Amino acid sequence: MFERGRVSALLPDFPWDTIASAKARAAAHPDGIVDLSVGTPVDPVDSLIRAALAAVADVPGYPTTHGTPQLRAAAVDALKRRFGITGVAPDAVLPAIGTKELIAGLPRLLGLGAADLVVIPEVAYPTYEVGALLAGTRILRADGLTRLGPESPALIFLNSPSNPTGRVLGVEHLRKVVNFARERGAVVASDECYLGLAWDERAVSILDPEVCDGDHTGLLAIHSLSKTSNLASYRAGFVTGDPALVRELLEVRKHAGMMVPFPVQSAMTAALGDDAHEARQRELYRARREVLRKALQQADFRIDHSQAGLYLWSTRGENCRTTLDWLAERGILAAPGDFYGPTGTEHVRIALTATDERIAAAARRLTD
16 A cells, blocks of 8 residues: 555655744744745836737647746847857757756656765755655765765755855866766766856856867756746746756656746746846845845844845854844744754754845834
8 A cells, every 4th residue: 555655655754844933933023024044026017018928828738848938049049148158059949947856856857766876965954865865866966076085976956156155166176076077977067046146256168168178968958947936836947958968858848748828938938038127136236235234234243255146144253043043033034054964953944035125124123
């Protein structure tokens, strides 16, 4: 008989379930909770994108797994225009039902198993580990190649700009990873969801010619429209890079029925073709970041890394759960650093994804 929960037993507790008491305490604040624990957008979807979605709402047929030619061409153009990524062929673009789904399934989609090693950052978005656990691979947390010794990993996850730390990996670091991976036959999957949100340092793609010399062999870049296009509810992302790897992912996903809905594909095409809405959203986040940064520093927090992305990686030099309680008493909810790995235990991740009014409320509470 099937045993319920067999797969879930392989996985850690869902992180956000562990902060329910802190959330309840923050919610009891007389002026209401300021929830800075998640990176979910709060601003409206641009009218141009909504119009593109609505215009095809009556199309009844199945969408294609590979996505429309218009979507793939728009992705190629946007990557070149926004980030200087060249040499991407439209056939090497594959839409995904949100990048979390793609990341969680990637090790298994690539056919990895118990004999394979997956490398993830030391402080990392939890889904990299989840993907490896679901595929039954070995896992190593490592930020430097020396940690790998003689190992030949099958898959190396990168995340620059990082969630949760906002750390940006420079060109030379990325070049070393690419060269190492090619010497040892590894695939590099670079999660670049925050690439358009660099504040203090330039952020570059794994597919940037400065990094890979125009050769995308063994490289995958994962992009999301959830952040600067506010499309989290649409589940809109894509992967691109090595054409052979993308073809393999496409073949498996066709069999599994992993299709982005056609109206969402239309919305993605519109979003990728328009930079003005993205620039406006970026400026909203820039302003919110400055308000929170100043308030946290006045409250004796130290902010580490955070050169890019939607978070301030902050510490008071104590266990993150103690800091979580301190913030909750002031009606502010953050994400404890231990969500992201054992070296994150003295930090909290504070998101910029709240309305201007809630960000201002958090700043007042931090500095009162």
